[in-house]
Amino acid sequence: MPDSSSPLIVAVGASAGGVEALTALVAHLPENFPHVMLVALHMPENGTSALAQILDRSGLLPAVTAESGAALRPGVIHVARPGRHLLVDGGEALLSDGPTENGHRPSINALFRSVAVSAETRAVGVLLSGVGDDGVDGLAAIQARGGIAIAQHPNDAVYPTLPGHAIEEVGVDHVLPAARIGPMLMRMDQRPRPPSTSLDRERLEFENFIASSSRFERHPTADHLGTPSGYVCPDCGGALIAIDEKHNFRCHIGHAWTGHALLEAQSSKIDGALAVALRSLHERIHLANSLAVKSRPGPLQDRYNLHAKEALQAATVLSAALTQHPFEP
Structure with a gap:
């Protein structure tokens, strides 16, 4: 001390x-x-x-x-x-x-x-x-x-x-x-006061060890800190370990997340995935319309027009949902 x-x-x-x-x-x-x-x-x-x-x-x-x-x-x-x-x-x-x-x-x-x-x-x-x-x-x-x-x-x-x-x-x-x-x-005259009885010294020192090491070093966090949470790490895609009851997590590589930060990171990934989906729908509309224009009237042209119509409906619904309810924590 x-x-x-x-x-x-x-x-x-x-x-x-x-x-x-x-x-x-x-x-x-x-x-x-x-x-x-x-x-x-x-x-x-x-x-x-x-x-x-x-x-x-x-x-x-x-x-x-x-x-x-x-x-x-x-x-x-x-x-x-x-x-x-x-x-x-x-x-x-x-x-x-x-x-x-x-x-x-x-x-x-x-x-x-x-x-x-x-x-x-x-x-x-x-x-x-x-x-x-x-x-x-x-x-x-x-x-x-x-x-x-x-x-x-x-x-x-x-x-x-x-x-x-x-x-x-x-x-x-x-x-x-x-x-x-x-x-x-x-x-400030800082007089010593007893540490909290709820303090997990081993976990505190082990997490400090993780922070001081290389980011590419794999740590046995599953054995030392908790149990599998069922979530994945937004940084590396690895399994997250629940290390306490306050919704704090770490993956095997050592990336750490609080529940709040994990929710924000998930929202960002959902936003990105939905943006990709919306872009893909618009590309599908454009491609199907182009193919329909270049096709002769008949079943094939009808099929391309149907693809364009379905993609337009899906894009309209998704765009409206994102506008009204953006994925923000």
């Missing part, structure tokens, strides 16, 4: 609207900020990110893009890079291309879980503006391990869904506007 005099490890996660919330937070951090801060923001995996430069210009503290193996220094903001989980390994940063979680890499859950394992009672999790629920389970792990859970006030967030989920499901310790989180961290 970390010494009570060691600096806090403050892990901050955000999604949509997160840049605005992060700049508001770091703008109110003093130059003598005594704790380590790590930031994970959902971003395109193959893109580039100027987040470290933005945060560096937004306040008094230096912000750097995290490097694997680099020491985690108090008073420095360590920022995740696209396509890599940002994790804590002792007193160093660890960048990993481990399996995505809720479709994200970097994942907020992966960061928070890692900080919970490494820092225990010296851990602080801060969840800011965003959609979905990536980060909620990680925040619960921090709190269960004896750390502090903080959420941005939903009224202060551009996208209140993510902090709202944390407030509702975790029962966070503090709910504050982003600009007031920094000053509160300066006043």
Whole structure:
């Protein structure tokens, strides 16, 4: 367990609207900020990110893009890079291309879980503006391990869904506007508190191991974490394992999904499949009409016209259904 005099490890996660919330937070951090801060923001995996430069210009503290193996220094903001989980390994940063979680890499859950394992009672999790629920389970792990859970006030967030989920499901310790989180961290005197008796330490550490490994490494999650769920992983098509009663899942490769994120991913796939079906119906109409025009009057032309009519009816029904009831979670 970390010494009570060691600096806090403050892990901050955000999604949509997160840049605005992060700049508001770091703008109110003093130059003598005594704790380590790590930031994970959902971003395109193959893109580039100027987040470290933005945060560096937004306040008094230096912000750097995290490097694997680099020491985690108090008073420095360590920022995740696209396509890599940002994790804590002792007193160093660890960048990993481990399996995505809720479709994200970097994942907020992966960061928070890692900080919970490494820092225990010296851990602080801060969840800011965003959609979905990536980060909620990680925040619960921090709190269960004896750390502090903080959420941005939903009224202060551009996208209140993510902090709202944390407030509702975790029962966070503090709910504050982003600009007031920094000053509160300066006043925080984190005294050890006992970990939750419901905390599954073995699962927490095993999931942290998965996040820190290669995304192409196969993990025996079926043997370690739960039972088959009957669902398939949207990332790889593998069988999903139900790892708890809160509808959290992992596949054999290690991709992780909350029930909410899985529902969103399924909706996206249904949308795509129905769009393909609608396009195929329109192509069928066009082809059948073209064949009918080039055919002589008779049974063959009648058959082509019937195909076109049936496809048009199906396309009309499907288009109307999609317009009235889009597949959105």
